[in-house]
Amino acid sequence: MSEVRIGFVGAGGNARGHMGRLSEIEGVEIVAICDVVEESARQAAEEFGARVYTGHREMLDQVEMDALYVSIPPFAHTDAEVLAAQAGLHLFVEKPVVLSMDKGFEVLEAIEAAGVLSCVGYQVRLMDTSRRVRAYLSDRQVAMISSHRWGGLPGQPWWRVMEQSGGQLHEQTTHQLDLMRFCTGDEVVEVYARYDRLTMDDVEGITIPDSQAALLTFARGTIATIVTSPMMTRGGGKSDINFLLRDQIIGWSPREITVSGVEAPELEGEPEETQNIDQAFVSAIRAGDQSLIPCSYEDGLRTCDVTLAANESARTGEAVRPRMA
Numbered sequence: 001m002s003e004v005r006i007g008f009v010g011a012g013g014n015a016r017g018h019m020g021r022l023s024e025i026e027g028v029e030i031v032a033i034c035d036v037v038e039e040s041a042r043q044a045a046e047e048f049g050a051r052v053y054t055g056h057r058e059m060l061d062q063v064e065m066d067a068l069y070v071s072i073p074p075f076a077h078t079d080a081e082v083l084a085a086q087a088g089l090h091l092f093v094e095k096p097v098v099l100s101m102d103k104g105f106e107v108l109e110a111i112e113a114a115g116v117l118s119c120v121g122y123q124v125r126l127m128d129t130s131r132r133v134r135a136y137l138s139d140r141q142v143a144m145i146s147s148h149r150w151g152g153l154p155g156q157p158w159w160r161v162m163e164q165s166g167g168q169l170h171e172q173t174t175h176q177l178d179l180m181r182f183c184t185g186d187e188v189v190e191v192y193a194r195y196d197r198l199t200m201d202d203v204e205g206i207t208i209p210d211s212q213a214a215l216l217t218f219a220r221g222t223i224a225t226i227v228t229s230p231m232m233t234r235g236g237g238k239s240d241i242n243f244l245l246r247d248q249i250i251g252w253s254p255r256e257i258t259v260s261g262v263e264a265p266e267l268e269g270e271p272e273e274t275q276n277i278d279q280a281f282v283s284a285i286r287a288g289d290q291s292l293i294p295c296s297y298e299d300g301l302r303t304c305d306v307t308l309a310a311n312e313s314a315r316t317g318e319a320v321r322p323r324m325a
């Protein structure tokens with residue numbers, strides 16, 4: 001197995017999950033970890049035997065590596081991705097990849113110019129249930145999609161600040177939106193959204209809405225709704241995606257596909273075990289093969305484009321066409 005040396009920008013909760021999975025892959029070495037909070041970088045580095053940095057430029061200048069993970073809050077993306085791509089490093093960037101499309105286009109250009117591999121953390125695409133629904137829908141007209149995610153409020157202070165996270169639809173419910181794109185193989189061409197904050201003004205520092213609804217139109221005509229809220233702060237919560245076809249409703253969840261109406265034998269049965277996204281990324285690096293990665297930067301940026309268009313629509317009151325549509 002060829003050795004793969006990996007650096008990290010961001011050493012928070014999500015990065016630690018990637019580090020743990022990577023450390024179990026033979027021949028993978030986590031060589032350097034950068035976090036603006038030195039203690040976070042140090043704690044992780046001690047566990048994985050990596051060098052500690054508080055600035056990514058210094059780390060990229062000093063440490064030889066093959067790939068870089070960027071797992072930081074949406075507002076914090078500056079030039080790490082561009083510098084890494086220019087240095088020939090393969091890139092794993094966590095969703096949502098940016099808070100501004102101009103920044104996303106800059107990164108995409110650098111990735112394409114350098115010809116490096118890229119991966120965005122939409123690991124839900126790797127699930128067997130997602131792949132089976134995608135295969136089933138590939139030659140069928142989906143009329144409507146309805147999805148909701150009603151959950152709790154993550155503890156990180158940046159998450160509740162609109163200018164830092166972009167709000168729940170952009171930050172978290174991006175997974176549901178991405179799955180609509182992935183399963184239908186279709187692109188959103190228009191978004192109309194309404195947001196409000198109706199129950200959560202008591203939460204210190206909150207500037208995100210607690211009620212978000214978006215109406216989406218896809219290129220092949222599918223009409224979709226996505227509604228989301230973090231107001232279930234005492235537990236509970238529900239999340240689902242339903243695809244409506246003529247005489248049939250396909251319900252997606254991570255471990256189960258449900259079918260109402262006309263039967264679909266292809267969708268029955270226990271889902272198969274799925275590979276984790278870190279393993280997919282490492283395999284792609286070893287093989288030099290982008291097709292082993294479930295979501296490229298360009299593809300992940302398209303999902304981001306839709307939720308940023310929703311934010312613009314909610315702000316302006318107008319329907320918005322995503323910039324990449």
Ligand SMILES: NC(=O)c1ccc[n+]([C@@H]2O[C@H](COP(=O)([O-])OP(=O)(O)OC[C@H]3O[C@@H](n4cnc5c(N)ncnc54)[C@H](O)[C@@H]3O)[C@@H](O)[C@H]2O)c1
Binds near residue numbers: 011056073077094095
């Ligand atoms: N794919 C998934 O399912 C999934 C799950 C959870 C989180 N995420 C994503 O991962 C990212 C990080 O989320 P998290 O939960 O780990 O947040 P977190 O707040 O726990 O960690 C973020 C870390 O980034 C550090 N940081 C901020 N700016 C930085 C900079 N410029 N350079 C270096 N470090 C910096 C912070 O100090 C913090 O340690 C977010 O984009 C989030 O959406 C993805």
